[in-house]
Amino acid sequence: MSMVVINTSNDFNSTDFVAQMRGFQASDEARQKLFADMLERYTALLEEHETLKHDYSSERDIRRNYQREVDLVQGEVAQIRRELGNSSFVLALIDGDGVIFQDALLNAAANEGGSEAASRLQHAIRNHITSLYDNSGNWPIIVHIYLSLDKLAQKLASVGLIEKPSDLRKFAQYFSLNQSLFTIVDVGHGKERADHKIKEMLRTFNDNPTCRHIVFGGCHDAGYLLNLDQYKHHAAKAAHITLLESTPAWRGFAELPNFRRTRFDNVFRNTELPDYGYRMQSHPSIQPGLPSIPPGFQSSPRGTPTIPSPATTVSSLAAPANPTPDSLDSSWATVGKNGVPPKEKISIAPKSRSNKRxxxxxxxxxxxxxxxxxxxxxxxxxxxxxxxxxxxxxxxxxxxxxxxxxxxxxxxxxxxxxxxxxxxxxxxxxxxxxxxxxxxxxxxxxxxxxxxxxxxxxxxxxxxxxxxxxxxxxxxxxxxxxxxxxxxxxxx
Structure with a gap:
């Protein structure tokens, strides 16, 4: 700011006076402008402060609300986890047309063999799941076995594993009564019916979070490979499934990576059903873990029967020494004379003439x-x-x-x-x-x-x-x- 010099001499000079006044006026204007600038900046700072204060309050409220929501969600997650733990279960899907129960269990089909089978299967699955998961002792086990009941009953009766076809229905009843979550489902006649149900159940429950593990019993049928193939590169989903092997599995199942595998040899046969019949022995009781061996079978190293020799099979079905037409019909018309009653036999004699369609x-x-x-x-x-x-x-x-x-x-x-x-x-x-x-x-x-x-x-x-x-x-x-x-x- 320039300094204004006041002339105090007696000589009055109007020119100097005007210049001095203009100097005072400029100084006042500069001061006024400075004050106005300061006031404007102060006002702006006050407004900015007020805005920041509101922003801070909003952020504080948002954070508090967020924290409350986090606490609420964490509580809900904990509740869901508790409910998930309480609702967890293990599912076993078994194709009963190929996974066949042990001979001793079937021989006692009319005498609670099914009940013993359910107990053994429940034990085997529980032991397997306990080896995989901690705190799995309370998970319920659901078992669905799908099969063509009448067709399998005829086959089992023809080879002498059950006395008559109706015994398999009794076996299924005892099996279901022993364990409330165990069921044998009769799918009727038709190969693909059991396959279709098992495939749909597998697809539905493999993505269900409450289904903690699936035991899949279908390794005898290559038709299931395509349904399992989609999971082989998804390690978590594959580890969610155990492949249950009974008879030797198809090669494709052995090549599937990431899947768990197990066998329940004290529950299911590890050999296929024989093509010919044999005479049953009586089985007043079942000793768990000690399957009986019918006559004509040799014991394998694993303690399971093998297919009888041709000589044994033929002798058990041999015709009379001096056959007549009537004696041939009576001896060859029924497979396993003591195993299948006349009304429920499988005939291998020339077909009788009738009007049946x-x-x-x-x-x-x-x-x-x-x-x-x-x-x-x-x-x-x-x-x-x-x-x-x-x-x-x-x-x-x-x-x-x-x-x-x-x-x-x-x-x-x-x-x-x-x-x-x-x-x-x-x-x-x-x-x-x-x-x-x-x-x-x-x-x-x-x-x-x-x-x-x-x-x-x-x-x-x-x-x-x-x-x-x-x-x-x-x-x-x-x-x-x-x-x-x-x-x-x-x-x-």
Whole structure:
């Protein structure tokens, strides 16, 4: 700031006076400007301070709310963990068509053999899970065994492991009663039915957090490999599954990485069922861990029976020394005379002539169709003209199922008049061109197609891309078994 010099001499100079006044005025303006600048900056600082104070308060409130939410979530997580621990369980999925119980357990099927089997299996699974996890002693064990009960019962009776087929149902009842979470599920006739249920259960429960471990018993069937293959590179999910081996596992299962493996040899057979029968011994009681060995079997190093020698098998089923037609029928018609009662036997004698209708299956249990009588063109044209004239189709249920139709008088298709034999045969040709949805169909009276007739009769189909039954192209056409409407099965 420049200094203003005041002239105090007696000589008044107006010019100097004006200059001095201007100097005072400039000084005042500079001071005023400085003050205004300071006031403006102070005001700005006050506003900034107020803003920061509000921001701080907001941040403090946010942090407090966040901490409260963290505490709440941590409490919820702890609660969920407690509930998860309380809801945890172990699931065993077993394909009972291939994983077969020990001979001693089956021999006592009618005398609580199933109860002993459930106890042994519960023990074996508990010991296995305890070796894998800490604090797993309270986890419930759920066991589902899926099998075709009637078919397996016939097989077990034919080889003498049970006295009669109905004993296997008693075995299943005792098995379920012993352990409330153990169940043997009868899937009926059809190879893929057990497979489908096990695959869906595996898919559903492997991602369920309350299912802490799965024991999978299906290593005898290569069809399950694809379902397990998706987990082999996911170490955590693979370690969540134990592969239960009974009979020698398919090679593909041995090559799966990261999966746990176990055997329950005191519960399940480690050899496949024999093809021939043998006479059962009585088993008044079961000693756990000491499976019985039927006559004609040699004991293996593991203490399990092996398949009998041909000499033993043949002698147990030998025909009389001087056979007659009647004696041959009586000796060869029943497998294991003391093991299977006449009403529930598997016949290997020439098939008796009867009016029963049969459904035929190949070795893969896929339904096969019997060839129809040659088609009468006149009859074929006659039913076409009849449907065209009436403006509606014939009722397949009524004409091909002994006059049975669930819709009765309300049916929109033609019932009367009845068709001649030639016309019925022509109608069957029409319905056989429509594919049945079930490749393992058990309906003996099913009139739909289960097999491409072109391929069956001439070895090839002229309509490979448009045939309604093209999904059956290439299927095995050799008959292996048949079932009638009474549920009786015969091996062919």
């Amino acid at each position: 049969w459904a035929y299956y190949n070795k893969d249990e896929q339904r096969l169709d019997e060839p129809l009588a040659p088609k009468d063109k006149a009859a074929y044209d006659a039913i076409d003209q009849r449907m065209k004239k009436a403006g509606k189709n014939l009722c397949n249920h009524w004409h091909l199922n002994k006059g049975k139709c669930v819709n009765g008088a309300k049916c929109h298709f033609q019932h009367e008049p009845k068709l001649t034999s030639a016309e019925l045969n022509a109608l069957q040709y029409k319905t056989r061109s429509l594919a049945c949805k079930d490749r393992y169909c058990q309906n003996v009276h099913c009139y739909l197609g289960h097999q491409c007739s072109f391929e069956r009769e001439q070895g090839w189909c002229p309509f490979p891309d448009t045939c309604n039954l093209r999904h059956t192209h290439g299927m095995d056409k050799v008959k292996a078994s048949r079932w009638n409407e009474d549920g009786e099965m015969e091996q062919l």
